[in-house]
Amino acid sequence: xxxxxxTTLTTKLTVSNLLDGDDIRAIQxxxxxTRNIDALHVIVxxxxxxxxxxxLTEGFAFRAKTTFDGQRQVLSMHIPGEIPDLQSLHLKVMDxxxxxxTRCTTGFIPHDALRQLNRExxxxxxxxxxxxxxxxxxFREWIVNVGRRSxxxxxxxxxxxxxxxxxxxxxxxxxxxxxxxxxxxxxxCLALSTVHVNRVLQxxxxxxxxxxxxxxxxxxxxxxxxxxxxxxGAYLHQAPSI
Amino acid sequence: xxxxxxTTLTTKLTVSNLLDGDDIRAIQxxxxxTRNIDALHVIVxxxxxxxxxxxLTEGFAFRAKTTFDGQRQVLSMHIPGEIPDLQSLHLKVMDxxxxxxTRCTTGFIPHDALRQLNRExxxxxxxxxxxxxxxxxxFREWIVNVGRRSxxxxxxxxxxxxxxxxxxxxxxxxxxxxxxxxxxxxxxCLALSTVHVNRVLQxxxxxxxxxxxxxxxxxxxxxxxxxxxxxxGAYLHQAPSI
DNA sequence: CGGACTGTTGATTCGAATCAAAACCGGTGG
DNA sequence: CCACCGGTTTTGATTCGAATCAACAGTCCG
Numbered sequence: 001x002x003x004x005x006x007t008t009l010t011t012k013l014t015v016s017n018l019l020d021g022d023d024i025r026a027i028q029x030x031x032x033x034t035r036n037i038d039a040l041h042v043i044v045x046x047x048x049x050x051x052x053x054x055x056l057t058e059g060f061a062f063r064a065k066t067t068f069d070g071q072r073q074v075l076s077m078h079i080p081g082e083i084p085d086l087q088s089l090h091l092k093v094m095d096x097x098x099x100x101x102t103r104c105t106t107g108f109i110p111h112d113a114l115r116q117l118n119r120e121x122x123x124x125x126x127x128x129x130x131x132x133x134x135x136x137x138x139f140r141e142w143i144v145n146v147g148r149r150s151x152x153x154x155x156x157x158x159x160x161x162x163x164x165x166x167x168x169x170x171x172x173x174x175x176x177x178x179x180x181x182x183x184x185x186x187x188x189c190l191a192l193s194t195v196h197v198n199r200v201l202q203x204x205x206x207x208x209x210x211x212x213x214x215x216x217x218x219x220x221x222x223x224x225x226x227x228x229x230x231x232x233g234a235y236l237h238q239a240p241s242i
Numbered sequence: 243x244x245x246x247x248x249t250t251l252t253t254k255l256t257v258s259n260l261l262d263g264d265d266i267r268a269i270q271x272x273x274x275x276t277r278n279i280d281a282l283h284v285i286v287x288x289x290x291x292x293x294x295x296x297x298l299t300e301g302f303a304f305r306a307k308t309t310f311d312g313q314r315q316v317l318s319m320h321i322p323g324e325i326p327d328l329q330s331l332h333l334k335v336m337d338x339x340x341x342x343x344t345r346c347t348t349g350f351i352p353h354d355a356l357r358q359l360n361r362e363x364x365x366x367x368x369x370x371x372x373x374x375x376x377x378x379x380x381f382r383e384w385i386v387n388v389g390r391r392s393x394x395x396x397x398x399x400x401x402x403x404x405x406x407x408x409x410x411x412x413x414x415x416x417x418x419x420x421x422x423x424x425x426x427x428x429x430x431c432l433a434l435s436t437v438h439v440n441r442v443l444q445x446x447x448x449x450x451x452x453x454x455x456x457x458x459x460x461x462x463x464x465x466x467x468x469x470x471x472x473x474x475g476a477y478l479h480q481a482p483s484i
Numbered sequence: 485c486g487g488a489c490t491g492t493t494g495a496t497t498c499g500a501a502t503c504a505a506a507a508c509c510g511g512t513g514g
Numbered sequence: 515c516c517a518c519c520g521g522t523t524t525t526g527a528t529t530c531g532a533a534t535c536a537a538c539a540g541t542c543c544g
Contacts, residue, residue, distance in 0.1 A: 047476075065386050068472040073386045087379070090372040095379050095477040118368070122361045129371050130332040136374065137329070137337050139381035144307045144315045146389040147433030151500070182522065191389030193501055198524060230310040234289075235337040393532070424490065435533055440492060 005032055005107040008057045012081040012169070016238070017127035026121050030114070032107040037100045043085075044098040050088045052108040056080055059104030060179065064188065065096045074189040076138060077101075077162060081169050086132050089114055102180055134237050141235045146191045149230070151200045154190045156229035159210070161236070163219055168238055175219035247274055247349040250299045254323040254411070258480070259369035268363050272356070274349040279342045285327075286340040292330045294350040298322055301346030302421065306430065307338045316431040318380060319343075319404060323411050328374050331356055344422055376479050383477045388433045391472070393442045396432045398471035401452070403478070405461055410480050417461035 006028045013019060013027070032055070037043060043061065044050050061078040075096060078084040085098050089111055118125035138161070145157050162179060166172035183197045190197065204210050209225055211218045219225055248270045255261060255269070274297070279285060285303065286292050303320040317338060320326040327340050331353055360367035380403070387399050404421060408414035425439045432439065446452050451467055453460045461467055 063382075065382065067386065067390055068474075071390045073389045075382050075385055087375045090368060090375050091379065091479050093476060093479070095479070096382060115368075119364045122364070122367070125364070125367060125371075126332060126357075126360070129367075129374070132371070132378065133329045133332050133374060136378035136381055137333065139378055139385060140305075140307065140317045140338060143317055143381060143385050143388060144309065146385060147315045148309055148313045184522080194523085195502080195525090196500055198522095199500095202524085232310075234335060237333050237335070237337070426490080436491085437493090437534080438532055441532095444492085 004105075005034065005055060005057055008081050009055055009083075013124070013127045013131075015168075017123070017130060019123050019127060023121050023123045023127075026117055027124060030109050030117065032109050035106050035108060037104045037106055039100055039102050041100045042097050043100055043104075043106070044088070044094055046094055046097050048094045049092050050085060050094065050111075052110045053083050053088060053114060054085050054098065055083050055107040055109060057105040057107060060101040060181075061098060061104060062101055062185075062189075063096050063098050072188045073191060074185065076135065076142065077189070079162075079165055079169065079171065083128075083131065086128060087135075101185070137235045137237060151190070151192055151196055152203060153229045154192070155186070155197070155200050155204065156209075156225050157231055158186075158189055159217060159219060160222070160225060160229055160231045160233075163217075164233055164236060164238070168236075175222055177217055178215050179217060180215035246347075247276065247297060247299055250323050251297055251325075255366070255369045255373075257410075259365070259372060261365050261369060265363050265365045265369075268359055269366060272351050272359065274351050277348050277350060279346045279348055281342055281344050283342045284339055285342055285346075285348070286330070286336055288336050288339050290336045291334050292327060292336065292353075294352045295325050295330060295356060296327050296340065297325050297349040297351060299347040299349060302343040302423075303340060303346060304343055304427070304431075305338050305340050314430045315433065316427065318377065318384065319431070321404075321407055321411065321413065325370075325373065328370060329377075343427070379477045379479060393432070393434055393438055394445060395471045396434070397428070397439070397442050397446065398451075398467050399473055400428075400431060401459060401461060402464070402467060402471055402473045402475075405459075406475055406478060406480070410478075417464055419459055420457050421459060422457035 010019075010024050010027055014024065019027075033052075037059075043054055046065070056078055057080055059080070061084055063075045063078070063084055064072050065075060066072050076084070085094070088094060114128075118128065141161070145154050149157060163172050163175065163177055166177045171177065183201070184194045186192075187194045187197045192200070201212060205212065209219070209221050211220065225231070252261075252266050252269055256266065261269075275294075279301075285296055288307070298320055299322055301322070303326055305317045305320070305326055306314050307317060308314050318326070327336070330336060356370075360370065383399075383403070387396050391399060405414050405417065405419055408419045413419065425443070426436045428434075429436045429439045434442070443454060447454065451461070451463050453462065467473070
């Protein structure tokens, strides 16, 4: 693994973990297969038994489950630097879909190579484990979002979360970020109908709290938005080793 | 660690992981502090920085978040054999509460000891990691439950999940299990009001699908219940190493 | 026996879904 | 260049599931 792919992963892991030079070199020598993926393409499907993990380098992806009666619930959004299906390393069968939102650049790393790395470099294993735990922390907050917040607070909370995560990897600043997501998919994230998503966004725009043109989101009054969403970023565990 | 505590943990981990004799001996020699905890007592609180993990040996516990306006959302239920705060090993600050539902027998294991064990015995590290990944899989299904299912389906899905998990550790059979949970707490699990929980349970009883007297739940028509809940147990990842 | 949860019932309200249709857009091909 | 098309966004009218409000009954326990 060299170039962008290596940088993406090592940057992510060294920010919040204590890796030494050997750890980083071991990561950089992982075998990796680069692949470009079209928008809205199922990368790994529910029921699959993948033999590799997918490192997202460019573009966005999301994980979702579909109920037997065809309703879809998005479980998480994924941004560059993440390995959305890292859990497949220890859970053989996928229990949900991983889908590209936009065109993506990805790197596939064989499970075997990752297992060997984990065995030889406990620091790296701990860092990767930690990433899956942050994942779980985000799921927990997602449960609260869908279960307990009003439609407007739900929307706001999701947008702030995305902003914070994108900001942390340099893909957003000053409250602005690019995310080519439809209102329908936002509805599947928030367990709201498309119609209601539209109305909520209009209310938020009307209140002067944000703007949205196509894929461009601009959070205008972050303080106020955080208040109305009851947002506390602690669950993102972004501070180094905290 | 000896006796019941050791048995609880090693049973759990050996069922679905490949541990050898040395692994098991290493687990059994973990230092552990036994403690009894009263019902409805906060074991680890949001914001805490625990230095040990809590192995649940007897009794039930749950994890929950409270929003700034005082609403509570239960995130998961925990049964004997589980380590509900294992994530604290790598995420220093708790982002939710862990609370006992009933009187519990617990064993506290220092993080230091667990870290050393993970370093020396990669098999054990993988087994523990896997437990946290199953945790996350259950969170994902919980999102779907709260986000996409009707009140009745939600209730049913939760009860079947609990039954399956209890059955797997020998604490339930023939559709029956003991769980001293109030309707109010069930509401906090399902994001429903207490009143509505009551009505849904009456409907299910009325349809002859289950009975509830105090803490005793009896699922009468499991097939039918699974159908109406859209239950697919794959997300519990109970089959050994699958 | 009294008090505090817990469970139950009925009446009413409300947030969001649903249904239906129009307006808007970005592309495609004639 | 314009007509057309599918997907997306927007608007309005109506319905519905669950919340809320308000009592009351049951149960446990000191």
